[in-house]
Amino acid sequence: MTRTVVRVAEVRQEAAGIRALRLVRDDGAPLGPYEAGAHVDVVGPTGLVRQYSLCSPPHEPSSLLIAVKKEAASRGGSAALHTVQAGDTLEIGEPRNLLRIADAARHVLVAGGVGVTPLLSLAYELDRRGAEFELHYFARAREQAAFADLVAAEFGARLHFGVPRAEQPTLLKEVAADLPPDARVYTCGPEGFMAQVGAVFAPVVGAERVHVEHFVAAEIDTSGDRPFTVELDTGEVFAVPADKSILTVLGENGIEVFSSCEEGICGSCVSGVLEGEPDHRDNCLSAADRAAGDQMALCVSRAKTPRLKIELY
Ligand code: FES
Known part of the structure; x- marks a missing residue:
């Protein structure tokens, strides 16, 4: 696997427990552009590899931005990345993309918490293309919502803070009611959140037009596995x-x-x-x-x- 040594050029506290790291190459060579929706492997100070979405403007080549949420159950991955300082070096892999923008008359981005990160790069790209899109951002509270001011100012994002999980489908159904059938929906967030988003939008636009970005492995029943x-x-x-x-x-x-x-x-x-x-x-x-x-x-x-x-x- 090709890895690139990068320097942390800037560390910013984006929200409670979420740090944004701006990464550059020491030799000044470009790191981007990358395809909107992509993520990279990041080798942290402990040697653990974790995947993080790229959330700088995809067409901006000089640096890459990632946002790291410190997980309560961290085994040394996100917690170690919360100790790095400007000037430290890390290694990153090649960007890989599982959340590509596909053709549609309208795009709806639905973020849950730190799941906003891959959707931020989609928003930059859709905006650059002049595409019709809207971004809905759910979080427990504003102080826990990374990039909230940015997405509101740049993309007119609708911020939904403190909406209980059980009440979110009602709000999402209002969004779905206005959609043309050839719209596409992109979502990233906790698994239960994304399941709700899929349940609301799939009957309207079709399950194949609801694109999800997972960060947690599904539980797999292996009891019936055969050779x-x-x-x-x-x-x-x-x-x-x-x-x-x-x-x-x-x-x-x-x-x-x-x-x-x-x-x-x-x-x-x-x-x-x-x-x-x-x-x-x-x-x-x-x-x-x-x-x-x-x-x-x-x-x-x-x-x-x-x-x-x-x-x-
Ligand atoms: S190694 Fe990550 S999907 Fe298989």
């Missing part, structure tokens, strides 16, 4: 037992696959499917990608057929 065979496009064949992933089996056989989270959320291990039917267990592919059946996340997804033929990207 299967995986064949590479090079002709090599491997047995995948019930208790191991394709990624693990390939690694044990000396075949290096680009990977990061190993939980089905970052998309870095996604590879092509040439034959057979995958059993998708990830949170990174869209509903349309899954339905196409021509790619899968090797770290968590399995096979519905006795054999899969795949090609590594």
Whole structure:
């Protein structure tokens, strides 16, 4: 995996428990542009790798911005990034994108808490294109809402602070009622929040037009897992037992696959499917990608057929 050493040029307290880090290259070379919606692996001071959305303007090449929420259950990833100071160095991976802007007459961005970060880059890009869009930002309180003033001033975002989870669907239904059927919805936030957003908007625009960005792996029931065979496009064949992933089996056989989270959320291990039917267990592919059946996340997804033929990207 290609990594780039970057220097922390600025640290800003964006909201309670959320720091924004501006990253630059020491040699002055550009870090961007990047595709709106993208995220990067960040190797923190403890060596742990975490994924963070890029939230600077995507077309601005000189620096990248990430926002780090200090997680209560941090095992050293986000907590360590809350100790870095301006001038410190970090390593980042290449931007990867699972939340691309797709064609639509109107775009609705629905953020929950720090989930605003990938949507901020979408807003910059939609604004640059002159596209029709609206941004709704839910958070417990203003002091916990990173970039709230920015999105309100730049994009006229509607700020919904302190709205109880049970009351949010009523508000969202008012937004959905005005949408043309070819609108698209993009959401990022806690899993339950995104499930509510999907439940409101999918009946209006179709589930394939509701795009979600996950940061937490789904709970997976592995009790019924069965062994299967995986064949590479090079002709090599491997047995995948019930208790191991394709990624693990390939690694044990000396075949290096680009990977990061190993939980089905970052998309870095996604590879092509040439034959057979995958059993998708990830949170990174869209509903349309899954339905196409021509790619899968090797770290968590399995096979519905006795054999899969795949090609590594
Ligand atoms: S390694 Fe992150 S999705 Fe597989």
